[in-house]
Amino acid sequence: MTVAPEHRAKRSYHDACGAARALDLVGERWTLLVVRELLLGPKRFTDLRAGLPGISPNVLSQRLEELVQIGVVHKRKLPPPVSAAVYDLTDWGRELDEVIVALNRWGARTPNIYNCSDMSTDSLVVTLRTFFQPEQAAGVHADYDLYFTGSDSGTDEFHAVVSDGAFTISRGATGTGTTAIHTTVPAFIAITFHGRPLADTLTTGETKISGPPDALAKFVSFFELPPECKGTPTA
Numbered sequence: 001m002t003v004a005p006e007h008r009a010k011r012s013y014h015d016a017c018g019a020a021r022a023l024d025l026v027g028e029r030w031t032l033l034v035v036r037e038l039l040l041g042p043k044r045f046t047d048l049r050a051g052l053p054g055i056s057p058n059v060l061s062q063r064l065e066e067l068v069q070i071g072v073v074h075k076r077k078l079p080p081p082v083s084a085a086v087y088d089l090t091d092w093g094r095e096l097d098e099v100i101v102a103l104n105r106w107g108a109r110t111p112n113i114y115n116c117s118d119m120s121t122d123s124l125v126v127t128l129r130t131f132f133q134p135e136q137a138a139g140v141h142a143d144y145d146l147y148f149t150g151s152d153s154g155t156d157e158f159h160a161v162v163s164d165g166a167f168t169i170s171r172g173a174t175g176t177g178t179t180a181i182h183t184t185v186p187a188f189i190a191i192t193f194h195g196r197p198l199a200d201t202l203t204t205g206e207t208k209i210s211g212p213p214d215a216l217a218k219f220v221s222f223f224e225l226p227p228e229c230k231g232t233p234t235a
Helices: 018-026 031-037 045-051 057-070 097-107 121-130 185-193 198-204 215-220
Strands: 073-077 085-089 141-151 154-163 166-171 179-184 208-210
Touching: 018 031, 031 045, 031 057, 031 097, 031 121, 045 057, 045 085, 045 121, 057 073, 057 085, 097 121, 121 154, 121 166, 121 185, 141 185, 141 215, 179 185, 179 215, 185 198, 185 215, 198 215
Parallel strands: 141 179
Antiparallel strands: 073 085, 141 154, 154 166, 179 208
16 A cells, blocks of 8 residues: 555654554544444545534545545545545455444443434444344344434434344345334434333334334344443444
């Protein structure tokens, strides 16, 4: 991988250790969170802003430019009639997936408390992948269409599959999932990780389910924070 000369001239640890060299490239504030937002596929600039409401447009533009120049992100233009620019991870960039999942697992044990309403849907997806318990899903074969409403980008859709102890999730509902779950990110986190009764969110209308009546309760049982984790899981 060739790094652009202008990036080699930027602030550096000047350390040959691979960790230091990696931090030279992706250690700036917001950089790994931009990567996190692209783990499930390409996004437009406005979609990235919706997933990272705390970042300014100028900083986001700068981080994307840096990631493109070092070969972690690829910028391309969608064909007509869309004709919008999107950003996607390169093969090298996608290798950061396991890094982000590991950081999520480690960082969830912080004593700091965060508001789950600040979590993006992509952050929630990383959290689900991080804390999936394979032993809880042994022998289970089920698929789910997940619809998270209330975000700045409208409704975020995902398709999740649990297959005998394995969990996969991808962007975009299929419309053919055995169970369809319509909810919000805060409600889903409260049910899954903080013991809020599912019936509460059904009563308030925060959650709606089509499919087997116990499907959501079964689904959330596949995810569990380790005992030492405190506060709201973050990604």
